[in-house]
Amino acid sequence: MDAERWWPPFVEIVALAWIALFVVDVAISVDVLVVSDSFAVTVRAVLQWLLVVFLLDLALLYRWSDEDPRAFVRSNWFLILTVVPWFRPFRLLRIGRSVRALRLLSGSRRVGSLLNKVRGKCRNLWRRLRD
Missing domain, CATH: 1.20.58 (Methane Monooxygenase Hydroxylase; Chain G, domain 1)
Incomplete structure (x- = not known):
């Protein structure tokens, strides 16, 4: 349909x-x-x-x-x-499945390298926000 x-x-x-x-x-x-x-x-x-x-x-x-x-x-x-809209943010828990899949993919060099770069950028951003 x-x-x-x-x-x-x-x-x-x-x-x-x-x-x-x-x-x-x-x-x-x-x-x-x-x-x-x-x-x-x-x-x-x-x-x-x-x-x-x-x-x-x-x-x-x-x-x-x-x-x-x-x-x-x-x-x-x-x-x-x-x-119920108040509980809609719980749908984000589905992301956990995607994260597990990314961990499996991180074994490859290209995906692992990309994930490490993203992780580093997120850490830097988090440090800036905390300070």
Whole structure:
């Protein structure tokens, strides 16, 4: 299906928008950001509507999975948890798999050399930020 191809990137963009608006909402709530009342109400309304997109995402993932509900929940519990935007950063844990793959690739000279350069740059940047 065509929707199966464009839907996941769309949801990721919506997730980034939700996170940005959530930060704005928190800043408004703690008086770090001063805006008009109508703007604050609009931000909260958009946040609520974006939650509908995340629920629709879960429904579509179930529809496309060809599993019964119990099997879908058992096999996708982590994905279901991360549908709630507050838990979306946990999707970064999937990066752990990629890091393991990079470690295997680091055995080759070219990839190992590149990873060492990136690691060195990150260390320098971290030291600058700490000081």
